[in-house]
Amino acid sequence: MNRSICFYFQVHQPFRLRTYRFFDIGRNHYYFDEYYNKLIMRRVAEKCYLPMNDLLLSQIEKYKSKVKITFSFTGIVLEQMEMYAPEVLESFKKLIATGNVEVLSETYSHALCSINKRDEFERQVALHRETIEKHFGVKPKCFRNTELIYSDEIGATVADMGYKVMLAEGAKHVLGWKSPNFMYVNAINPKLKILLRNFRLSDDITFRFSQQSWSEWPVTTEKFVTWLNRIPDNEEIVNIFMDYETFGEHQAVSTGIFDFMAHLPEAILTQTNFKFATPSELAKKLQPVSAIHVPNKMSWSDEERDLTAWLGNALQDDAFDTLYKLTEKMKLVDDEDLIRDWNYLQTSDHFYYMCTKWLSDGEMHKYFTHYSSPYNAYINYMNVLSDFSECVDLHLKTKESTKLKNNLKKQKK
Amino acid sequence: MKVLMFGWEFPPHITGGLGTACFGMTKGLAKNNVDVIFVVPKAFGDEDQSNVRIVNASDITINLDHEKDRMYWNRVQYMEIGSNIIPYVGVEEFTQMVETGSNVYENFRGNVFAPSYEFSGRYGANLMEEVARYALIGSAIATQNDFDVIHAHDWLTYSAGVAAKETTGKPLIVHMHATEFDRSGENINTDVFAIEKNGMEKADVVITVSNLTRQIAIERYGIDPQKVVTVHNAVEPSEKTVLKHDGSKGKLVTFLGRVTYQKGPEYFVEAAYKVLQRDPNIRFVMAGTGDLIQKMILRAAQLRIGNRFHFTGFLQGNDIDQLFSMTDVFVMPSISEPFGIVPLEAMRSNVPVVISKQSGVSEVLKHALKVDFWDINALSDAIYGLCHYKALSDFFIKYGKEEVENIKWEHASYKIKKVYESLLS
Missing domain, CATH: 3.20.110.20 (7-stranded beta/alpha barrel)
Structure with missing residues (x-):
């Protein structure tokens, strides 16, 4: 055979x-x-x-x-x-x-x-x-x-x-x-x-x-x-x-x-x-x-083969939730740079760097990170995310006001 | 008049407020025509030396055959620093030392006498060793220089001060910037306590930075109230005019200091959470680092305020000025603060401040909101109010600046000079 x-x-x-x-x-x-x-x-x-x-x-x-x-x-x-x-x-x-x-x-x-x-x-x-x-x-x-x-x-x-x-x-x-x-x-x-x-x-x-x-x-x-x-x-x-x-x-x-x-x-x-x-x-x-039958999510990572390399500790969950809270707003965004950043910020690696499981797969995690600690990874990511969400808000506000202006112009005509 | 002053740090190499205070004080003394020989364990070479002559303790060579030094070293032994407890040594490290059978005391003494020994100039693992070595050098410096009084800052230098007094017979002033109870709560290091107590007992006058600290010196160390004098700290007038960052991006609330138990960082995080419930557009910054930093980061993440609560790590110089220029409210929720100079620096930069009633600085400030450190509700209320009610913040900015400009080192140093004079007459 x-x-x-x-x-x-x-x-x-x-x-x-x-x-x-x-x-x-x-x-x-x-x-x-x-x-x-x-x-x-x-x-x-x-x-x-x-x-x-x-x-x-x-x-x-x-x-x-x-x-x-x-x-x-x-x-x-x-x-x-x-x-x-x-x-x-x-x-x-x-x-x-x-x-x-x-x-x-x-x-x-x-x-x-x-x-x-x-x-x-x-x-x-x-x-x-x-x-x-x-x-x-x-x-x-x-x-x-x-x-x-x-x-x-x-x-x-x-x-x-x-x-x-x-x-x-x-x-x-x-x-x-x-x-x-x-x-x-x-x-x-x-x-x-x-x-x-x-x-x-x-x-x-x-x-x-x-x-x-x-x-x-x-x-x-x-x-x-x-x-x-x-x-x-x-x-x-x-x-x-x-x-x-x-x-x-x-x-x-x-x-x-x-x-x-x-x-x-x-x-x-x-x-x-x-x-x-x-x-x-x-x-x-x-x-x-x-x-x-796989009712719970699994992955190919770490001993546990679950999602705990990226999600589960407070740092990761806060970062993840804050990021995806922007999903609805991002549907309205048409700025190329913002969409690019939105894509890049979703990469799983950012969450991997915030992992605090040091026991079973610590060596593996250390190998892949360039941060000195998961805390630093979190602080850095959240700073970026703060600026990014401000940019998104500003973009949407500007977009809204130009739309209003255009409508006014049309009405005048 | 000339003072031999023992310190542990000096700007720009500082780990806390002590360096800043010493700098302001020596400047103020210079204005009052007092000369200062300032001894620090390790001069890096780039300190501002326009007002003081810095003697680098690492540069002094000690002739161990010198009878006086030997004599002094016998006193050090007598001072009980050599007990088997060395502070800042981790439990594991210490156990290891004991298990390997090495006599900690022997090592301790051996290192102190090693001729190539260098002061690290940082608070470190062999702190006690450095303190003892510093004391040895203290007496050497004292015999080689001419001065009228000895002034020692905080426990690290007390042994040096006492040694200098004993070799020269000149009057000694010890300056309490913080007590062991401020640093460690009730779990005090008994060696440090003993050094503090001995220093204050041997001193002719004890200067405390607030009445709060004076009370501690009297009640917990049993020092004669007659010789304990409070001289409040001050702040240097700002030479830079920092432009106020416009507040278009939302208000900013700042914590700046070591992230340790004493400074009450957790109350700041909890208050931030409460304020954000009401106004999600405010930002919070925790600037500084310390043993509680990871706990604070984790707590901010747990409360899901990570995108509004930022950590900058340890800041110095321009970064601090920049942070103040962006700040709308400065918060110092210290559990125990002998003085607390940072709120004065904030007010100098036109920032209204919220301080805990448990801080020495609250004794001198009128135009600050004062709350109990544990009262998170009052703290959040104060922060929210200063962020939203313009009349309130304007009031504090205007009168706060005026007030702080009158808290000058020149005046504080004048009081210190009077203390010197009282000892010489």
């Missing part, structure tokens, strides 16, 4: 905020750290995006349609590529043009709005679709939500938006005895198929690849293939989902991650009965085994 393996890589960089002091409120309306964002984009481009794209391209050239890859890009990472690393964007275009790469749909700015703001969620997804089509000339058919956040309700919304497949975490607390290696469907709308991440095999690469204290270290293609072959024959798919920055950035080149990835396709194709596939192909090919 032929089984499938699906590799999906997430490509994302936030627009990090500059140190925005209280004194800046009402005086300076630029919130982002251009220097730092450029620095990181250049670093990741050199260490990860460019070498890894080359590697994948050579694999596709070698094995043609036998190797298939799936990518999801946030709108804001594409913006940063355009600004700071156009050659990276070109190299992704080249990869996608091979026809062996599927591109997924998601929110434009890696936002958390699927949680509570359906309108905003739909706006973000539509904006993202436009962007993907503009850059790559493809229309995404399959959906992945920010941080793989999923619940029955979010799935139903995504189905309403016309998608047939969605990716989610194969979280232990949701699956119980069930295996992630089958196709499932949404519990509310069975038309939406759900692909679940095999977190064990995914994390073997993402987190444990260079962990020398781990009994299975070092990870070799032989070992990986053995693990794949150990999966019971009736299980149909293995979903390896991870951040693209794993290659060369989280796992440095010195760990041998690139060599591993250069030999993995050959090993899989010759030593297992797994074939590469993309989510849309799987949706066509496979029949679901059952519905998956």
Whole structure:
């Protein structure tokens, strides 16, 4: 029997905020750290995006349609590529043009709005679709939500938006005895198929690849293939989902991650009965085994696989509520700069920096933050948000008064 | 007349109001024709030295064979600083020291005698060691300089003052800017208390910055009321004319000070919440830092006022002027404040102030709203009133400025000079 393996890589960089002091409120309306964002984009481009794209391209050239890859890009990472690393964007275009790469749909700015703001969620997804089509000339058919956040309700919304497949975490607390290696469907709308991440095999690469204290270290293609072959024959798919920055950035080149990835396709194709596939192909090919019930939101982040990396403590909740209180007002705004800032401020990373869970995933959180403490992250974000909401109010007021003036003119005529 | 003055900090390197007060005082003394030798543990080199001669304590070399120093060091030992408790050492760190069997006292003494020892000039982990070292140097400086009286500021310098008195026989004045009870509530550090008590007992005159502090000196330290004199602090007139920021973006209410128990920051946060219930357009700022800062940030987030309540961290110099220029109401809700110089600086910048009745400054101010620190309702009421009733705020701005311009260091220093003279006659 032929089984499938699906590799999906997430490509994302936030627009990090500059140190925005209280004194800046009402005086300076630029919130982002251009220097730092450029620095990181250049670093990741050199260490990860460019070498890894080359590697994948050579694999596709070698094995043609036998190797298939799936990518999801946030709108804001594409913006940063355009600004700071156009050659990276070109190299992704080249990869996608091979026809062996599927591109997924998601929110434009890696936002958390699927949680509570359906309108905003739909706006973000539509904006993202436009962007993907503009850059790559493809229309995404399959959906992945920010941080793989999923619940029955979010799935139903995504189905309403016309998608047939969605990716989610194969979280232990949701699956119980069930295996992630089958196709499932949404519990509310069975038309939406759900692909679940095999977190064990995914994390073997993402987190444990260079962990020398781990009994299975070092990870070799032989070992990986053995693990794949150990999966019971009736299980149909293995979903390896991870951040693209794993290659060369989280796992440095010195760990041998690139060599591993250069030999993995050959090993899989010759030593297992797994074939590469993309989510849309799987949706066509496979029949679901059952519905998956996820009443509470889950994600692919931290040990808990829930939303507590971004929401839950008082700092995060205050910031989140204050931000989304602006949703209705933002519907009336037609100023490009304000809409841009509104998008950027929704990025989940800002809330991640405010996380105070230091026990289980402290190291991970520390790795990703540029603030000295979650308190500083909160103060800085709230200062920015204060200025932003003042700008929004001012804009709407001006808009209202020009409208009144125009009406008066018309009446006079 | 010449004074040998022992301080711990001096502008621009300050951690609190002590440095600012010393600066104003020495200027005022200079105007009253009094010369000052001001000793600080570590001069950074960029202090304003136009009015005082700063002696950097780190620059003084001590000949340990000198008999007098030896003699003095014996007294230090006698002063009981060497007990096994060292302040500002965390519990864990201290336990570790004890468990590893290192004799804290030995280490303490050893370090004090190390010839390459340098004063850090900041309140730090080996504070007691620095205090003892400073005292040793105090007597050395005293023998090398010519002066009439000794004036020591706060407990950190009392040992130095006492040492200088004992080596020279010159009269000693100790100046209480804050007591251990102000800093720590009832959980006082007994070593610090002992140093304060000893300093005041050995002194010829004790100067307190308010009647509130005078009462504490008399009642809790048992000092003879006859020799305790209150000289209220003052404020330097502002040389800059700061333009008032126009209030088009809503009113701004400011807290400025260390975010510690003593300053009552939580009452400010709670009052902010109450005021915002009524008027969501007011902004609040907490400027400063301290051990309660994280608690305050978390509380503001819990109350969901984070977009109206801002934290700036520690501010200095121009940033403070800028903040005052934007401020509409200044609040000092201190639980215990020996004096509290910041409201005077606010009033000088045309900002009306709300202060707690438990502050020394409330003894000298007429044109300020005074509330009990714990009375959040009264505090919110005062803030709301000053934000909304223009007649009230205008009144306070006008008369407050007038009032504060008459609280001059020149006058305060004159009183201090009179104290010196009484000791010399």
